[in-house]
Amino acid sequence: MRETRTALAAWHLQHSRPECLVSYFDPWQPVARQLDLLASRFGAVKALCDAERDSLATEDDALAQLRDSLAFHLLRACVWWQVDFSPRAVTGLSAPKFMEHAHRHTARHVDDETMLDVMTWQHYMHRADSGHIMVTGTDPLYRGNTTIVYGIDGHRGFRFGMQRPGQPLAWNDITHPDFIAASLNARALHCLIETECAAIGEWDQAREEHIQAARHHARHFHIVGQADPVARYARALEQFSRCQSRFGRFAFENIVNHMAFAVAHAAHEQGLSLAELLHQGDGHPVSPNMVDSLKRRAHAHVTTGTDPLRQAQYVAMLNRVETGFALSGGQ
Template sequence: MSETTGCTADWHLEHSSPGQILHYLDPRRPFARQINILTNRFRDIQALCNDGAASPALTRLRNALAFHMVRMSRWWRFDFCPRGVTGVRNPLFLTYVKAHAERSAEDDALFDLFTLQRHMHAGDGGHILVVGHDPLTAPSVSILYGVDGQRNFRFATSSRGVEPLWNGKAYPDFASAWLAARAVHALIQDDSADIHEYETAHREHMWVRSWHHRHFHRSGKLPVIRLYAQANAQLMNCQSAFGRAEMKTVVERMAFDIARTAFQRHMTVADLIEESDALSISLRSANTIKQRARAYVATCIDPMARPEMDTLLDRVVSYVPRRCP
């Protein structure tokens, strides 16, 4: 029998639709929060389906969440292996995605663009599928966003009664296109402060992209403490509000990984620091890591999973003073 969180199918049907979780056109919403909630809800619904609660409505919701995991992986450019992330075999997961796409012409068009391109001029950077418009800009200027035949993100500006003019640059993820579009919009509005802010944020987002890319990776060759130290150094160098917010979330996620590793290995946070030799060992640094871990749980972990994660952090010890021999 699969393990669920205790939420019922009816609860998920009311609270777990993609529209309640995801905010594609506003990259200021933390990426980690969205993808963490999305994957957690999918796993829970999949467990309910495996346990015999697979009503047509719940099955459709599961399939929709599967599709949006694929879409998010392209939107934010992170590595995504369905089996590694959800426990569902890749071919079976793909049947869920296709089943959803068959029910939505808009989602089918986007899925086709990112895969076989039967409906696109395959590989054509000038053939662009519009995926949304920016609702936060001045009424006199509108910004459209799209994905081209080379699977890059693009933006266009237009004014009332004028055909959109697509910018010639292509971007690997939506946030990069959004920041570039906002910089162009600031230029049109002759707002030098915003121009500087968005251009700076765009450069800083390039640092963050590599962290998003490996969101589901294990720590790999570098110990998690060293990854934390790297991310923290980048945070200290961020100057834009957008860049600081993005990198702050990355640092907090690394802090959470440290705390979880300490729990799993029955060590204090300070012991992990000492083992890595990447940071100076002190009560303050160990406590800061634990505080940041708590911030990550509070802001980026699915509310369904927070009690368990809070309990885990309660059991993690930051620092034990050493007695002199």
């Protein structure tokens, strides 16, 4: 047993570092997948630490530091994308216990201590001062001579600025509720500055569609198990059908897939076929194509939106859910 734990610990120390799991400055990485990775790996690493403690073994300091780092980054990611986060619901820990792990991490990393402060109490910031901005990083995907810089201000709002060679950094006046909103606005302005591009309408659409997507991101940890999963899936599918921008379609496809997984999970929990649950949802006729499409989307969510360590159990669950059509491509 101890050998197994040692092997697992070594694997996590290599593969579960936050920098391997989350890309804060790339809005093209699925939000759902990154959140699931952080939550899942925190739980797995914490379980290994707890097992060592229960066996009276000396705690592996590197593993404990990884656990604490994952706690901090799970909290940071939820603030970054404005996701509702209840430590007890997501990790099984009370808020004070969870924050102990985050604080142990920030006690060792001054930059992350500053980041935690600016996202929460702002002891080091001029509170409510939109002109006091902590730089969080630069855009890794920009092209051209103008650098995009990101920050968080005294209102805990996300900001961006532009810096041309030989010129001072100029912050944009608009405060955004989450990083993706700031990033989309930054790239729209950057596109205009660098190329005077005609694709500015694409960015405008992306910004509007992100406002809708952000409402779903906020509910990420509530999507599975929430009431009326069929109605929520239908609404998300309708929103997806109206998306005009490439970014909007990317974001909403991931959201719709997550909603489809939630429907399949509800069917599994209630012992119903997908057809039965869909019919209960709105009373409309249900076709094999509708059910097969939903199940394919649920599987797509597992593939693109969840931690690979949990995918086998999710696939097994989906395979146990019947479609309700004997000749369907599913069960």
